[in-house]
Amino acid sequence: MYNELDEFLSAETTVxxxxDDGFSIARDILNEFSSNDWQKLFNEVLNKDLDWQRKLIYCIDNxxxxxxxxxxxxxxxxxxxELFEMCIDSLRTFDxxxxxxxxxxxxEIIxxxxxxxNLAGNATKRVLKDFLRKFQ
Incomplete structure (x- = not known):
């Protein structure tokens, strides 16, 4: 399943x-992961490009x-x-x-x-404040 996810996240798609559909398909693939697939993902995730990583983090749904x-x-x-903000937004769902x-x-995350x-825009600031509210 890891290879299927890798190919899917690597594919060129429209926004x-x-x-509309892509992230849902990727979530379905993640839900079928075995422990070996998770290990491959863990070992490879830092070697992927930012677009791939952003797509992945958008799919994570606890x-x-x-x-x-x-x-x-x-x-x-x-x-x-952007990836940092997406990660924090995803972490909020793990309340x-x-x-x-x-x-x-x-x-160190907090x-x-x-x-x-203090440097964030209004929308991001709301996400960060909500994260702090949940985890401090």
């Missing part, structure tokens, strides 16, 4: 197709909590403002015991959000 949290944390390491435990174990909040 409309991606937001169905396979631990694996998805691990991938989000890995993508937080990438120096890209549960595992999500709070992850944030507690990684206080510190990074606090550092960026």
């Amino acid at each position: 409309d197709y991606w937001y 169905q396979v909590i631990e694996e998805e949290l691990t991938i989000i944390c890995k993508l937080l390491l990438i120096d890209d403002e 549960n015991e595992l999500g709070r435990l992850l944030i507690k174990k990684n206080p 510190m990074e959000v606090e550092k960026r909040i």
